[in-house]
Amino acid sequence: MKDTTKNTNKVLLSMEHLNFSFNIQRGVVKAVRDLSLTIREGETLTLVGESGCGKSVTAHAINQLNPMPPGEVVSGSINFKGRDLLTLPMHEIEALRGTQISMIFQEPMTALNPVFTIGSQIADVFMTHQKISKQEGLKRAVHLLDLVKIPSPETRVHSYPHQLSGGMRQRAMIAMALASPEPGLMIADEPTTALDVTIQAQILDLLNDLKSKVNMSILLITHDMGVVAEMADRVAVMYAGRKVEEADVFSIFEEPRHPYTLGLLNSLPSNQKYKGARRLEAIDGTVPDLLTIGEGCPFCNRCTFALPICSKEFPGETVITEEHSVWCHNHKAVEEIIAK
Amino acid sequence: MSDTKLIEVKDLAKHFEVRAQGAREDKALLKAVDGVSLDICEGEILGIVGESGCGKSTLGKTVLRLQEKTSGQVLYRGEDLFAMGRVDMKEMTKNIQMIFQDPYSSLNPRKKVAQIIGQPLRIHNAGTPAEQITRIDHLMDEVGLNPKFKRRYPHQFSGGQRQRIGIARALALGPEFIVCDEAVSALDVSVQAQILNLLLDLQVRHGFTYMFISHDLAVVEFIATRILVMYLGRVVEIASKDELVNQHVHPYTKALFEAFPVTDPRARKGKKQIVMGDVPSPIHPPTGCHFHPRCPYAEPRCREQYPPLREISPGHSVACWVV
Ligand SMILES: Nc1ncnc2c1ncn2[C@@H]1O[C@H](COP(=O)(O)OP(=O)(O)OP(=O)(O)O)[C@@H](O)[C@H]1O
Ligand SMILES: Nc1ncnc2c1ncn2[C@@H]1O[C@H](COP(=O)(O)OP(=O)(O)OP(=O)(O)O)[C@@H](O)[C@H]1O
Ligand SMILES: [Mg+2]
Ligand SMILES: [Mg+2]
Numbered sequence: 279m280k281d282t283t284k285n286t287n288k289v290l291l292s293m294e295h296l297n298f299s300f301n302i303q304r305g306v307v308k309a310v311r312d313l314s315l316t317i318r319e320g321e322t323l324t325l326v327g328e329s330g331c332g333k334s335v336t337a338h339a340i341n342q343l344n345p346m347p348p349g350e351v352v353s354g355s356i357n358f359k360g361r362d363l364l365t366l367p368m369h370e371i372e373a374l375r376g377t378q379i380s381m382i383f384q385e386p387m388t389a390l391n392p393v394f395t396i397g398s399q400i401a402d403v404f405m406t407h408q409k410i411s412k413q414e415g416l417k418r419a420v421h422l423l424d425l426v427k428i429p430s431p432e433t434r435v436h437s438y439p440h441q442l443s444g445g446m447r448q449r450a451m452i453a454m455a456l457a458s459p460e461p462g463l464m465i466a467d468e469p470t471t472a473l474d475v476t477i478q479a480q481i482l483d484l485l486n487d488l489k490s491k492v493n494m495s496i497l498l499i500t501h502d503m504g505v506v507a508e509m510a511d512r513v514a515v516m517y518a519g520r521k522v523e524e525a526d527v528f529s530i531f532e533e534p535r536h537p538y539t540l541g542l543l544n545s546l547p548s549n550q551k552y553k554g555a556r557r558l559e560a561i562d563g564t565v566p567d568l569l570t571i572g573e574g575c576p577f578c579n580r581c582t583f584a585l586p587i588c589s590k591e592f593p594g595e596t597v598i599t600e601e602h603s604v605w606c607h608n609h610k611a612v613e614e615i616i617a618k
Numbered sequence: 619m620s621d622t623k624l625i626e627v628k629d630l631a632k633h634f635e636v637r638a639q640g641a642r643e644d645k646a647l648l649k650a651v652d653g654v655s656l657d658i659c660e661g662e663i664l665g666i667v668g669e670s671g672c673g674k675s676t677l678g679k680t681v682l683r684l685q686e687k688t689s690g691q692v693l694y695r696g697e698d699l700f701a702m703g704r705v706d707m708k709e710m711t712k713n714i715q716m717i718f719q720d721p722y723s724s725l726n727p728r729k730k731v732a733q734i735i736g737q738p739l740r741i742h743n744a745g746t747p748a749e750q751i752t753r754i755d756h757l758m759d760e761v762g763l764n765p766k767f768k769r770r771y772p773h774q775f776s777g778g779q780r781q782r783i784g785i786a787r788a789l790a791l792g793p794e795f796i797v798c799d800e801a802v803s804a805l806d807v808s809v810q811a812q813i814l815n816l817l818l819d820l821q822v823r824h825g826f827t828y829m830f831i832s833h834d835l836a837v838v839e840f841i842a843t844r845i846l847v848m849y850l851g852r853v854v855e856i857a858s859k860d861e862l863v864n865q866h867v868h869p870y871t872k873a874l875f876e877a878f879p880v881t882d883p884r885a886r887k888g889k890k891q892i893v894m895g896d897v898p899s900p901i902h903p904p905t906g907c908h909f910h911p912r913c914p915y916a917e918p919r920c921r922e923q924y925p926p927l928r929e930i931s932p933g934h935s936v937a938c939w940v941v
Contacts, residue, residue: 328806329777429895443896474669475833479877479892501806504836504879508886527883545811547840548881556818558840560811564776 287319290463290495291340296354298332298339301347305569309335311519312592313354317463322489322496324506324527326542327516328565333499336516337465340497341375342368359462376403380455384468386447389454390439396423396450397435403457422453426484445477452484456492467499482508503546507531512601515539518566518576520592525602535596535604535612537583575607583608623696624795624827625658625681630690632673632680636901646901650676652851653690655927658795663821663828665842665859667835667874669897673851674831678797681829682714683707694795712742715788717781719800724784725772731758731783732768738790757786761816778809785816789824797829802837814841835878839863844933847871850900850908853927857934867930867941870909907939915940 298310310332317323325333338344340356340363356363358379363371375381383389391399400422401415410418416435423431426449439447448469455464466485470478482505489496498509506513510527515536523536534540541561543549552558563580575581578588585607593607606612632651650673658664666674679685681692683699692699694710702710718724725734732754739750755765761782772780781801788796798817802810818841820826832838838845845862847855847870855868866872873893880886895912898904904911910920920939927937 328808445896474897475835475877475879476669476873476893477896479879480894482879483892502879503807503881507881507883508879510883531881531883541808543881545807546836546881547811547814548836550882552840557815558811560815561808562812564778564809 287321289316290319291315291317291356291358291497293336293340293356294354296336296339296356297352298335298344298354299350299352301350307568308571309519309568310339313516313519313521315514315521317495317497319462319495320489320493321511322498322509323512323514324498324500324510325514325516326500326503326506328501330518330565330568331516332519333501333516334467337381337467337497337499339364340463340465341379341381342371343381376455377407377458378460378462379465380458380463381465381467382448382451382455382469384471386444386451387439389451390447392439395436395438396442396453397437400435400450400454400457403454407458418457419453422456423450425456425488426450426453427480428453443477445473445480448473448477448481449484452481452488456488463495463497465497465499468501469498470505471500471502478505485509503542504548515542518571519568520576521605522575522577523604523606525598529599529602533598533602533613533616535598535602535609535616536577536606537581537608537612538577540612540615541580575605583611620660622660623657624660624662624694625656625829626691626693626696627654627656627681628691628693630654630677630680630692631688632676632685633688648901649851649903650900651680654848654851654853655690656846656853656856658827658829660794660827661821661825663830663841663843665838665845666829666831666848667833667838667845668848669833669874671850671897671900672848673900674833674848675799677848678716678799678829678831682716682797683710684716708742712791713794714797715791715793715795716797716799717784717788717801719803725780727772730769730771731763731775734772734783735768735786735790738787742791744791753790757789760789760820761786762812776809777805778812781805781813782816785813785820789820792824793826795827795829797831799831800833801830803832803834810837817841835874836881847874850898850903852908852924853935853937854909855934855936855938856927861931861934865934868936868938869913869915869940873912907937913940 293313293315296310296313300307300309313336327333335344351364397416397419400419401412404410404415404418420431420435423434428434428446428449470481500506513525513527513530514521515523517538523539534543544559545561547558561580566576566579573592574589575592578584588607593605595603595605596609597603630651631653634648634650635645636648654677668674680687687700735757736750736754739753758765758768763779763782802813805813830841842859844858846853849870855866855871893912906921906923907925910916917940925937925939927935929935
């Protein structure tokens with residue numbers, strides 16, 4: 279039984295065959311390779327993968343926050359509401375940022391200005407989009423702080439970022455994202471990684487709550503499979519710059535088809551099969567260096583299912599179901615393991 | 619596992635004098651560890667969980683006497699660590715070691731791997747230089763590093779490999795008791811699993827006793843034999859792993875388990891008694907039970923008096939007025 283009713287909503291963003299590199303002294307870092315993603319209205323797509331696999335670079339490519347140079351869009355397009363973001367002039371991108379595409383980060387201090395109160399910063403977002411007074415802006419800020427469940431918002435609106443706890447700052451940043459007139463897409467890059475679990479649970483709950491209230495889509499970046507299980511409608515699994523599997527959240531956890539996804543799930547100490555066990559099924563080896571990476575599957579040096587072809591050629595897409603695709607030469611072998 | 623007590627911690631406290639935020643030159647007392655008692659038996663893995671700032675690292679460091687205590691006692695095989703002189707304490711450090719969280723900052727970037735791993739051997743004059751070299755090769759082998767790489771620098775290794783270097787260094791003098799402080803927290807899950815396996819293999823091979831500190835409930839649940847839950851410098855609950863996981867009773871322990879994301883998307887619904895509020899400041903902790911402002915079951919006396927830790931079944935203790 280699939281309990282996700284298939285999301286037939288309109289496509290909000292589609293990234294097509296994005297190749298993004300960094301040209302550094304020692305060579306070319308192919309940070310993102312041939313990446314295609316679709317985000318529909320009202321859904322949460324999570325991007326999951328190990329440190330350095332290209333999650334943040336992908337997110338930053340959308341609102342063009344990667345440093346250029348050394349960063350470079352080698353090829354590809356990112357369509358948002360019918361326009362290719364990669365060909366828009368910078369002032370139009372800037373107009374989109376904070377209006378239709380907002381971003382929240384792991385470290386809220388990077389987005390909040392330390393010398394202004396949070397109320398004034400939220401009011402400013404309102405005022406750049408609408409002709410309202412500062413007074414009115416502050417009033418709306420109080421409303422938003424209340425919406426993101428910051429206690430005593432009338433007082434907190436006058437607080438400076440450093441006077442707030444980590445969890446409250448994260449809420450303030452979310453409030454700021456909501457101040458835009460039509461929050462279409464919220465990009466959340468590891469929004470709870472620096473927070474305590476009880477606070478993380480509050481923030482994740484808040485995001486889910488808001489998503490249903492404000493009809494926004496969320497691109498959620500995380501390396502934590504627990505957060506994925508908690509939040510995702512769909513999941514794209516990345517490894518060393520490539521998307522290797524994509525599916526609805528249930529298929530990813532229950533019927534993974536890529537050896538890396540399987541390895542990731544087996545590495546989790548919370549995996550039910552380890553009840554009472556004293557050993558985990560770890561993935562041996564380490565992630566390859568993106569500077570010297572070849573044309574083959576980037577996982578092949580750690581993969582127990584690897585075939586001779588894997589080191590030579592990155593596989594094409596195999597469609598398992600309408601919602602589930604995998605890029606693996608030997609996905610049948612994984613299917614057999616899962617079936618057991 | 620035996621019943622021989624390796625470590626006995628009695629009413630241990632570690633307070634820091636800090637400048638109170640905002641106030642002029644006012645000094646305030648931060649009670650990072652505030653009256654903790656516990657025993658660790660030989661061969662045990664005691665997991666310590668709790669949120670950031672609750673005093674886990676301070677407890678670990680003070681138990682090893684890497685810093686001085688404020689009050690209380692730590693006995694190692696019955697001997698009072700804090701009563702030892704310098705010479706005895708140096709000898710003691712052969713038995714007790716720590717593995718740190720950050721594989722990046724805990725290794726000297728200007729030293730080659732062989733020097734890093736061999737440092738404790740040199741400090742303690744353990745063997746001739748030739749013997750030390752053999753020992754370094756053996757240690758690298760034991761933690762899954764190719765001894766060929768011993769002339770490399772830490773930055774030439776991945777995070778997981780750096781953590782292996784830290785582990786090899788901790789093993790150098792053949793310790794009995796190791797405090798692992800967030801030893802796998804900075805690692806990706808696939809690498810984290812490798813290191814957890816390594817720590818368990820080493821424990822079986824050498825009969826180590828671990829104190830395993832982590833904020834990650836899933837990791838602690840997997841590796842520990844007993845689990846202790848801390849909140850603002852105090853023990854709120856302690857029990858065998860199975861009992862703590864399945865029959866925890868303290869409202870904070872419950873909140874922690876509720877909040878921890880389960881890696882099963884089908885378990886998502888029907889959840890969530892999320893505990894509200896922030897983790898309070900350890901400088902001015904709430905009166906009475908420190909958890910009472912966030913506790914859904916708080917009664918008037920919870921506001922007034924800190925509840926004592928009392929045993930509710932063999933080996934299972936809890937500090938709560940309400941349960
Ligand atoms: N400014 C830059 N110059 C050179 N290389 C870069 C730059 N920014 C990112 N990279 C490289 O691009 C790759 C992808 O980085 P990215 O930050 O997207 O990883 P990530 O998946 O977000 O990792 P994490 O989980 O650690 O945040 C990495 O190998 C990184 O070293
Ligand atoms: N040397 C010090 N001087 C002053 N305060 C300190 C010192 N060391 C620790 N503290 C404070 O003691 C409290 C406990 O810190 P500790 O590092 O033990 O927490 P922890 O549980 O290990 O947290 P984390 O999960 O973030 O590592 C914190 O409030 C911390 O700021
Ligand atoms: Mg990132
Ligand atoms: Mg710590």
